[in-house]
Amino acid sequence: MGITLLSPQAIALEAPEGPVMLVVSGKVGQPNVGDEAHFDRAMLEVLVQHETTTRTPWYDGMTRFSGPLGRAILEAAGAEGENMRVVALNEYAATIPVSDVEQYDVILAMQANGKVLRVRDQGPLFVIYPFDKHPELLNEEIFSRSVWQVARIVVE
Template identity: 80%
Template sequence: MSTCAIALEAPEGPVILVVSGEVGQPNVGNEAHFDRAMLEALDKHETITHTPWYDGVVRFSGPLGRAILEAADAQGENMRVVALNDYAATIPISDFENLDVILAMQADGRALRVRDQGPLFVIYPFDQRPELLNEEILSRSVWQVKRIEINE
């Protein structure tokens, strides 16, 4: 990741994502905390795709994973993405760098709530890259994301 030129501001609203570990732009202690407004201000992307969790095609939107890593100036090879229920998946940082993986905040224009796999859901571009529709990648599609731990 490139070094972030602007310091990451402290969140003003409720924190919905914490990025910890190898973080070059912390804003709370040695972690990068993000509220909804901070995530919405990042490079937004839309992915229109089928998934095993929804019927039909869904339009997901949210920040690109790489935009979150850049904002936190995350440095590492892998990250552990942790859900509210403590389910965790290890994802290579290269997935976020090389694929348009988003942390979806909306599905079909509606905010994702906890009951809808929200507030954040790791979404890969399955329809654009059908080879991603496999057990390994599906296990990385963490929903109800609360934390990303960056590892060297």
């Protein structure tokens, strides 16, 4: 289900079996639906996962977020570009330089404190930077890139 390993460098995305949680389009080298890469929950869960415990402007105190690394999603989609246009369910969008996900352990959080993020909790996917680990990220520009209710990513 989800991802088939062809070699250490190449993977093929199979079509999602469950409801699509994320669509990656644009400069995608491993599409699985037309020219896009579609991911269901199971497909996202088999990617390299990461956990970040940090303070954010949106939660009280320290919160433990977990989900796939942004760079793992790009790799699975065979995506190559300079920027990712991350678009939420309500069409809010922010441009995130690909260098952010290469330099930092940016995740698309699927859980907060061990609970699945629902739409009412900023889910199903929430871009989370490791704010406490890298204080230089604590600024309005980075906060604006922390898109919640992520529906799609356009790689440019």
